[in-house]
Amino acid sequence: MRKKDVIFFEQPPVITHWAAIGGKKEGEGPLAEGFDQIFDDNSLGEESWEKAEQQLQEQCFSAAVSKAGISASELDLLLGGDLQNQCTATAYAASRVDVPFAGLYNACATMAEGLCIGACLAAGGFVKKEAVITSSHFCAAERQFRTPLNYGAKRAPTAQWTATASGCCILSRQGAGPRIRAVSFGRVRDLDVTDVNNMGAAMAPAAAETILSYFAASAQKPEEFDAIFTGDLGLVGSRLVKELCEKEGLAIPMHQDCGLLLFDREQQDVQAGASGAGCSASVLCAHILPGLQSGKYRRVLFLSTGALMSQISSLQGESIPGVAHLAELSAEGVQ
């Protein structure tokens, strides 16, 4: 059933299995225990950072499929994306598996975008089992969006640290596992932020709007959720999203941000927190879904937030449009 921007599922599809893979810094952070595998060498033995990210995806996909006890060929579809130009980490990883592939790009909002599309495809009976995967790699992203690491550029205090991580979910129409009760595709909002070192501020308005839009359409109140997770707003954007919601009369004290959960800001020198398409994806798979499985969380909202600029658009002085997609997750299907 559709109400305004929110799609509520009569038969909520299920995230039956998931996996998270991280790099060295992720392995030193507070969520390390939740990862299926940590690579202490961020090159993953590859010759380029781009290929290393492809490896992250291949390993994460393998881990998820293996936990599901299926072979890749049993999947009807792979939905995925990453931050590299032309999403090549995902494309090359997809070329290594024999699964139909639909590439997505909404920057760091891609994991929630994939859950939104994937949940509809599963709920509609168009696919039986499918995988949703995203990734990011700190070194590949720094070179592409800012400056190569070798330049040793000074980082701004509002800058965020791109996660070297991948998360993969296996979705099914039926089965045991956390359920996706509703999804909402967000609208692109551009409030003329042009500072690529302050992407949290660029994405916060889109996140606030998607949250407000969900509660306008739903019979639920924020208090009924154990947590409302945003993707990677970081320190600056997290303050902003709460302010923006409060201005509209919606208090969300249960708000948490994946960008502030992945690393320990006090100890790990990551400025305003984590970011990247692998940030919300890996926090989902290393922390949120395990929390729903274990009973720590009963119901949560999961949002990924994306900043839709490129290096070229930044150099051309363009602003940074933001988008945020939402999935309502529930432990009710957990066995």
Add this chain to the structure above:
Amino acid sequence: MRKKDVIFFEQPPVITHWAAIGGKKEGEGPLAEGFDQIFDDNSLGEESWEKAEQQLQEQCFSAAVSKAGISASELDLLLGGDLQNQCTATAYAASRVDVPFAGLYNACATMAEGLCIGACLAAGGFVKKEAVITSSHFCAAERQFRTPLNYGAKRAPTAQWTATASGCCILSRQGAGPRIRAVSFGRVRDLDVTDVNNMGAAMAPAAAETILSYFAASAQKPEEFDAIFTGDLGLVGSRLVKELCEKEGLAIPMHQDCGLLLFDREQQDVQAGASGAGCSASVLCAHILPGLQSGKYRRVLFLSTGALMSQISSLQGESIPGVAHLAELSAEGVQ
């Protein structure tokens, strides 16, 4: 109903309206009459080729929505993508309209990818009306993937000419117009082609596989279709896709390629034909859908074909993975 890789719709969703916008060269080609608007100045009055492509999308979206007699706010979703790094033409265009946005990227296969996802979302009742849009711009693509135009590089005879064009379809669960009877997401195939001036050859195996896979799952024979359109295989890839299908015992004499339809190769100096995410999209909206509407075609298969490399992956010596998605279109819903 799903059979192998093909999703057959019991209630086929409808393409109720569509629009195509092109640049100067497209306006001099054989399909000029089918375009809703032609811009003789490929800058579209913008300061950069990237912004010009954004304008193409904005104009194309406006034209489609206007022909549908609706306001943009009546759309539940916008699915779209382009070839620019981080798909910025689409993202900035999406930031100008108040419609939920899900970004897609499968290079030149993005239009068919959007039809596949969009058809499922409409058939499942998750959206009432939605738009699918893609674009490409010759000058933006040359600078990004090969060399800036100002360098005056010599073009290889196997090279293809990126279309300066956009196509936009309005999809609905019901209504009058050509119907999408079935869709199929393709698998990524990488046969180690590394020549970015010969992308047709890189994409042909994926296209052949998606066509073969459709006929393996369907009760239809090729003879029942007026045409099987591929996206932008060009001269080299078109020969190859027919050979590959024939090798597997499937003759497809009704094969046509959007890359060979958009321009007149004899007169227009476009080497092996057209390409780009706007190629199959604009040929769909300027030629194929009007043909279904007018009775010229009764049933066709429409495929877009994508080459999933980036400039970085090419410089790093990587091969070019290809993908092809398919939509079966029928005139049965035309009034």
